[in-house]
Amino acid sequence: MTDQKDPGQAPVVEMRGITIEFPGVKALDGVDLTIRPGEVHALMGENGAGKSTLIKILTGVYQPGAGAIRVAGEDVRFGSTADSQAAGISTVYQEVNLCPNLSVAENIMLGHEVRRGPFVDWSATRRAATKHLARLGLDLDPASILDSHSLAVQQLCAIARAMVVRPRVLILDEPTSSLDKAEVAELFRVVRGLRDEGVAILFVSHFLDQVYEISDRMTILRNGRLVGEHRTAELSRMDLVSAMVGRSGEILADVGERAARVAAAEHDRAEPVLSAQGLGRPGSAAPFDLDLFEGEIVGMAGLLGSGRTELARLLFGADKPSEGALAVRGDTRAPSPLVSLRRGVVYSSEDRKKEGIIGDLTVRENIALAIQAGRGALRKVPAKELDAVVAKYIEALQIHPANPDALVRNLSGGNQQKVLLARWLATGPKVLILDEPTRGIDVGAKAEIQRLVTELADQGLSVLFISSELEEVLRLSERVVVLRDRHVAGVIHNGPDVTVETVLETIAERAAS
């Protein structure tokens, strides 16, 4: 569709109308992607938008249900990763997929090593490796063990390996997620060098600043659909974030209602229930301050990967903070899951299936877990007491089916979430950290969870509510903590004039510090 704009550049890869279905989900629906030589093309979208699925189709891991792929003008069908590589498409994955116990030369050259008869000619192989490294401007001892180098250098070795076959297209899938700023700069220098040699580069990253720094053009996906293709220079950050998130900033009707309630709640703020000062951990969240007051709902917004979960885990003690202080009702012990549980801080994980419910246990057993953990293994919760608690929450949260002996894995997502909520509520918490409590559940169940959260806050519970759905965050929260690139980018006091757009602006805005 935009081909006509660039008459001089024939696309090297054209994907048209790519559609793929997995049992129950249409992962991609009629997606187009055009990559041109000598260009860095960013593939943008939130997690679950279909970026990795699209890449896996291009690398031959998946075969699309419908659609066509053309490489250098020729129709191709990739039955395997080998087919894709043969067509000149090389990939560098997010995790360094090399062998840390082998030498740099081996990692770059194995499979293409120089041989004399059946034997490897090591000196020639090392020379070849040095040549490929030099092309990226790297001067490494090819005989050194890969593991002895930093992750960034390992990542560059992966790129050197990808370049051995002289590919037309180089796919970089989240290559910067474990690199620091200087390392990213080094990587970008290499990427620009390759681009100038005419290699087409497909770049996937959720760091907006980096995408704007390196890419010439971008394709945006949302929920498995193509939102658009734009020149990076012609698309503002605001428009990009709106396109990724899928809201053009319409104001929600009931925000005003909630905000009115918020205004009424602006009293009795002497002592915060939970207070974090400079809490942080390298690699997960930069130091931040946060006060949580009784009966308050604080929302947390930010793109996926912006550090929301990491921050929550620090507050709960699931990850040990390496700096800063945390006080919960005057208790300043270092947080750990058990300490948090005992002092009334509970954390309901974003990954319901892996870190939350246990599918093979019953509703009753799942609810009992946290109460039991609080009492220690030896003092079993009396059956009668437990039955009463379970019955109370099944009733209060309207868990369906209302059968304490049902296996949790047979429940719907919304009801699983309610079981999880019941588990934590049964411990009588003071602070409730909810990480994506409404992800993947239907609209009705969502509304119910939201209603429950407001009711709990009205009863005096402090809630930290993390969600990707900005409307939801705004509807519920009195304050919204906005995160970007693992930093607290700003705190918005909710009110009638605060809209989704306000939050998006804060997310997209460049920190001009």
Place this chain on the structure above:
Amino acid sequence: MNALLTAVPQWGARLRDPRYLPVTGTLVALLLILVVGQLRYTEKRSFLSMKLFSNLLVDNSYLLVLAVGMTFVIITGGIDLSVGAVVALVGLTTAKLLIAGVPLWAVLAIGVLVGSAFGTLIGVMVQYFDVQPFIASLAAMFLARGLCNVVSVESLGIKHEGFAELASWKLKFGEGRESWSINLSMLVAFAVLAVAFVILHHTRFGRTVYGLGAGDGGTAVALMGLRAKSTRVWVYVISGTCAGIAGILFTLYTKSGFNLTGIGMELDAIAAVVIGGALLTGGGGFVLGSAAGVLVYGLLQVVIAREGLQSWWTKVLIGVVLLAFVLLQRALGTRRARRRPVPVTPTPQVAAPA
């Protein structure tokens, strides 16, 4: 002299390279035993002598071959528990076939192939049926040991002329009490060691073996476009084949087949490989290291004998040495883990000119 002067620091650097540190430990242990032996047991004649090494190798050549095969498996992060039982089965098969009058060359070939067959079985189970190496080789161990009893529950002595000739063939050196010799088993063991070294260090296959042990179940190797699957099968075939060869060597050594030989022999081989610096988690190890490990093992036996202690003290000592080496590996492992760079918090992104 000049060459020596430049070579020494190079070797020094090599010995301190984290890759080779465990092997350096093995060499230190080896030297320590030799020095202690030389100081304690040199009376009429030197403890250190060609005779000592000649005897060591005569007694342990089968173990050396087993350890070489085991090294391949352990580098990939696997284990082969079947080799001791396979040695017994090969011994009995050889004895039975020779008694039945099958030509010697065919018997030897069949003996080795029995080992290869067991290795193939384990390799296929591990790679294509996703069975844990421990369980797959345990099953093969029971199978081989059971088959031994099917062949014969009694010791079968071998009186075959040609076989006896092979067993007693040797090149003699030296005179009188200092005389020493090289026999067929030693030559075979050295040949196996040399071939294994070349395969592991100078072929794509060998490097793939190391890559498989990188600790990601072979994902990296497969993504690099190397033959991950067939390589994993082949390491077990190699280990099995080595067990077959070791079975023949052991039979040459004892001149009989017996269903209870080789109980625990697989553990001796594993111990030698670990003492030789291989990581049981995979990814590291050297056949030459394993050979040094076998020498340490053999020398400890000699030391125990010279001290006049009961032979079970060997096991105690091996246990102590093994423990020391595992702890050494652990220490090196944690040091390596600490050196790994921790991802750093991205610093606040400063506005760049738009």
